[in-house]
Amino acid sequence: MEKKIITKFAIVNNTTLPQLQELGTKLAREQYTGLAPEEQLNDYIATRFQTQQLINAVNSFSNQWLIVYAGDVPAGYARLTSAGKRPAELEGKRALRLADFGVLLEYNRPEVLQSLFEKCLLAGNAGNAIWIHTHNAAPMLPFFLNMGFRLLDGAPPTEELALPATWLIREK
Template sequence: MDQKVITKFKVATEDAISELLYLTRTIALEKYAHLVNEEVIEAYISLHYNDKQIIDEMNSFGNQWLVVYVDEKAAGYAFITTQGKRPVVLEGKKAVSIADFCVLKEYLPGQAKQSLLNKCLTIGKGYESIWLTEQIDSPLISFFEAHGLQPITERNEHIHPDIPMCYLIKEN
């Protein structure tokens, strides 16, 4: 049986915030808990993924939140922004960042990540470049490369110095 996969823009409603709090916490634990101790990941989650932070980010001009659904269940999210630190090679360019691109482990093998990335790349077409940050050893690197995002070597300590990250950039 085919699964119904759809990616939607989200606005700051109580349901959307609750959904994003669940997704951000669950995915952060899935991705990073085995790499750093529990205190580090809990501190990161409480700093970056709390009600106030998500509401502020959802209401900030230049930011967009997307949620991908599989059979009407939230399966992942992307946070897209024109704000924040960017790779040196993009200084002075009209660029947008996929600040977060996350899919729950159980949905990674399906079409959720493709639907989510398609929407991100569509948003990125209005810019000179689109970029994201990902763990160097992430299984998603080849997926991003297959869609034109190329890794560059520039040091990036996104969550913790012990988690090596890289930038991936797509020029339009």
């Protein structure tokens, strides 16, 4: 029997906090191993998914966090935010940043990705555009391009790991 796929908004509680920490750690290892030095990756994970840091990020009014579940198992997460240096062509426009989006390799199926992405679109519905700042070797690039995003050159390196990066934009 197929597991039911559902995406929910995340709030800080004794269930979602450990889920986000585990998802964030696993996804960071899946996405950045071999691209960033191991010590730098460990520092990134320790800082970004440290309990108080994550509580503050989830509780921030500028962030919306989503978790996609395959059955009862957390399979991925996304974070929408109003923060971050946006591409110049979006200055003055209402735009949301899709700052994090990932599904664990073992759950990386179209229906899981689609559920998470559709909920992101609903959450970002108030803006004129959604933009992403990601590293050039991001495994999700083909998915985003298939979902109507376009590449935009000139992005600075990623904030945390200083990897070569690109912007992606999807306008309404």
